Amino acid sequence: MVAIHSSNETLTAGERTSGKTFYIETFGCQMNAHDSEKVAGTLLHSGYRQVDTPEAAGLVVYNTCSIRDKAEQKVFHRLDHFKRAAGKGKVFAVIGCVAQQEGERIFEKAPHVSLVAGSASYTRLPEMLAQLEAGARRVTGLDLDNGEAFDTPFTRRDNPHRAYITIIEGCDKSCAYCVVPFTRGPERSRTSESVLREAETLAGAGYTEIQLLGQNVNSYRDPSPAGWDFATLLDRVGRIPGIRRVRFTTSHPRDFVKGIVEAIDANPALCNHVHLPVQSGSSRVLARMQRLYTRDEYMRRIDWMKSARRNISITTDIIVGFPGETEQDFQATLDLLGEVEYDSLFAFKYSPRPNTSALTMEDKVPEEEKTRRIMILLEKQRAIQIRRNSELIGTIEETMVESRNEALNQWIGRTSQNRTLNFTHSGSAEALIGKYLPVMVTRAGPNSLVGESTMSVV
Numbered sequence: 001m002v003a004i005h006s007s008n009e010t011l012t013a014g015e016r017t018s019g020k021t022f023y024i025e026t027f028g029c030q031m032n033a034h035d036s037e038k039v040a041g042t043l044l045h046s047g048y049r050q051v052d053t054p055e056a057a058g059l060v061v062y063n064t065c066s067i068r069d070k071a072e073q074k075v076f077h078r079l080d081h082f083k084r085a086a087g088k089g090k091v092f093a094v095i096g097c098v099a100q101q102e103g104e105r106i107f108e109k110a111p112h113v114s115l116v117a118g119s120a121s122y123t124r125l126p127e128m129l130a131q132l133e134a135g136a137r138r139v140t141g142l143d144l145d146n147g148e149a150f151d152t153p154f155t156r157r158d159n160p161h162r163a164y165i166t167i168i169e170g171c172d173k174s175c176a177y178c179v180v181p182f183t184r185g186p187e188r189s190r191t192s193e194s195v196l197r198e199a200e201t202l203a204g205a206g207y208t209e210i211q212l213l214g215q216n217v218n219s220y221r222d223p224s225p226a227g228w229d230f231a232t233l234l235d236r237v238g239r240i241p242g243i244r245r246v247r248f249t250t251s252h253p254r255d256f257v258k259g260i261v262e263a264i265d266a267n268p269a270l271c272n273h274v275h276l277p278v279q280s281g282s283s284r285v286l287a288r289m290q291r292l293y294t295r296d297e298y299m300r301r302i303d304w305m306k307s308a309r310r311n312i313s314i315t316t317d318i319i320v321g322f323p324g325e326t327e328q329d330f331q332a333t334l335d336l337l338g339e340v341e342y343d344s345l346f347a348f349k350y351s352p353r354p355n356t357s358a359l360t361m362e363d364k365v366p367e368e369e370k371t372r373r374i375m376i377l378l379e380k381q382r383a384i385q386i387r388r389n390s391e392l393i394g395t396i397e398e399t400m401v402e403s404r405n406e407a408l409n410q411w412i413g414r415t416s417q418n419r420t421l422n423f424t425h426s427g428s429a430e431a432l433i434g435k436y437l438p439v440m441v442t443r444a445g446p447n448s449l450v451g452e453s454t455m456s457v458v
């Protein structure tokens, strides 16, 4: 018997997924971007087809971020926008950090959502999809500690040359401002064997750059008897034949040991770039943030990198306007910028987050004052970057070609230090994209370099 529906609104969730098309939009960090590659792979393996617009999809997946309030609001704007479209036969899934943080409250805020799942539950994704397809109206995956990392052979990678590998999930720190321990749960490291196997498979498939991911990669600890630390794993990944570049993100200064700098010095495949978030240049603020290091201890790590044989590029994250941050504390941060001379940084205005210990702290900094501080900070950093980048004029940088800007007749590449280098070269797209070229730097701006290459592909 064939059921006849007078309107799409009477379709069950299961019937609505029967078209088996999905659209996925990702917010937030690199971990989230890579989780989406795994989720997309899982969906493809379950018989779904990926489409380019939410309008064309039966299943619309939002992989969400809640690091700051603005990021969190984005998913609710999207859901609001599609409130009525839901009645036209779409199933909505909210996954990632907002899903974990808000849980079933999402169903109250957006009743047209059918699936809510945090990253620690992605191993159950095929089972949750099957429930949806069987007609379940609401499916949740909100366990925070499953003791394992989400590992799937079906990852659908966005970039054909650079591949991401998660080595550790979750975070055991408790920074006073940060929601991540609540959204991604406690730390779970993958075995070194499974990481190496994945990296070798990727090298075999033609990937030349690997980026190791984790909320705090430095606290990686191999759960197998080998018991490798992060520096050992990093070095071993960099020794896989075919792998020309290895990057890692993100680091926590407390767990950043000298062995990591020694590994970079000894192994040219490890990129000479370290992202080491400091958050504040004031030890008083660092203590209030529960960062577990002082300014002096942070500077010791900077000294290790500055005295390395390789020219290691250093970048950071800064929060301005943390509760209790005085003008003097802020000046200490500006002073740190001058002392370290970062090659780039991300600056954020403090945003109060649910469950975090800073939420109830006194001495909030007014919004206008946060804005004033971030503007001053960014201006100071801009001058530093102009100076640092112009020091590279005349040098030759090995550049991995990523794309082409037809309008400017330029290739867009990236140096080992993770700088963008736009350059001219007579080669064709098939010949150049994904290749490594020596490029002479001829000009420098605050955020990128310009150069010329006459050399052939290496």
Ligand code: 5AD
Pocket (backbone or CB within 6 Å): 067, 068, 177, 178, 179, 277, 279, 317, 318, 319, 348, 349, 350, 351, 352, 353
């Ligand atoms: N407010 C503002 N910035 C934050 N970050 C993390 N939590 C917050 C918050 N509550 C910043 C930190 C971190 C980066 C990923 O985001 O600088 O390193």
Ligand code: SF4
Pocket (backbone or CB within 6 Å): 027, 028, 029, 030, 031, 032, 064, 065, 066, 067, 096, 097, 179, 180, 183, 184
């Ligand atoms: Fe956003 Fe942090 Fe979650 Fe990444 S881990 S998506 S930055 S809240």
